[in-house]
Amino acid sequence: MSEYEVITVEYAGASFSITPFGGHLLTYIPPTQTESILWCSSTHKKDMSKSIRGGVPVCFPQFGLIHDKVSPQHGWARLQVWTVVSSTDRSVSMTLTSSENQKQGRPDWGMWPANDGCPYKARLTLKVSLSDAGELSYAVAVRNEGEVTMPYQLLLHNYFSAESQDPEFGVTGLGGYEVIDTQPRGREGLGMDYFTQGSSPIRVDGEVDRIFHGKGPVTAEIKRGSNLGVARVSVSASPPRDVSCVVWNPHEAKAGGMGDFDDQGWRGMICVEPGLIDGLQMIKGGEEQVLKQVITYSS
């Protein structure tokens, strides 16, 4: 099987690389830095048989698993080859339609009826660009090209490189958010915990898999550890709506069971994943909704 194609853009002392497979951002190197602040597993699949483990997978039309036994976890957008529509000295734009997905014979979202009877027509357009200051802007537009109102979810599954066991490590900015903790401490097997996030940083002291629901846009700060500096991700939706965020680190046992996860790689990463996942999003025929994140770095 052939490997995915990679497009690299360098501008304002920064660079990023992206592949049409999944519309997947692979690296972002901010100005003055020599290494990507995004984490990517060295053992990820390059042959397009599986979503890339690292970078920024696009999750659409749903986050997570729908228990219909056919829809892939986190949807099909990250499994399709997107079409490049423009490429400039500072940006790349790609598009993907649900009809393309249907042609590939992949199952649709469980809530979408089977391929030929599906009433929904979605077009995703992704634009990744570098500003004059070398900041990375990453926007996904969802257009309903059909006539009936279409439900969806969209999430940007950012993998940041981080020293997750460093005392300086922590994720902040989600204080006051309502949390669904799928890995409650000390209550194994007893389902989920629900609480309001306090102001202290989120750390990795076991498997972390938490969904944070808040109001309006999100800005999360990732103190990546003593040696790696700080990443900041600012996310907003247009038209304005509530943006949620997932924080995930599989820790040793779960990562060890994943064939495409570097040995001990969980020590070097954290996922901070903004998304429109507080219930189903509704979009009328002919309308477009956009989720945009800006990623910046400071030492």
Ligand SMILES: O=P(O)(O)OC[C@H]1O[C@H](O)[C@H](O)[C@@H](O)[C@@H]1O
């Ligand atoms: O292995 P994947 O399908 O890429 O999912 C990786 C992870 O994505 C999210 O962070 C979910 O909250 C996790 O429960 C899941 O394990």
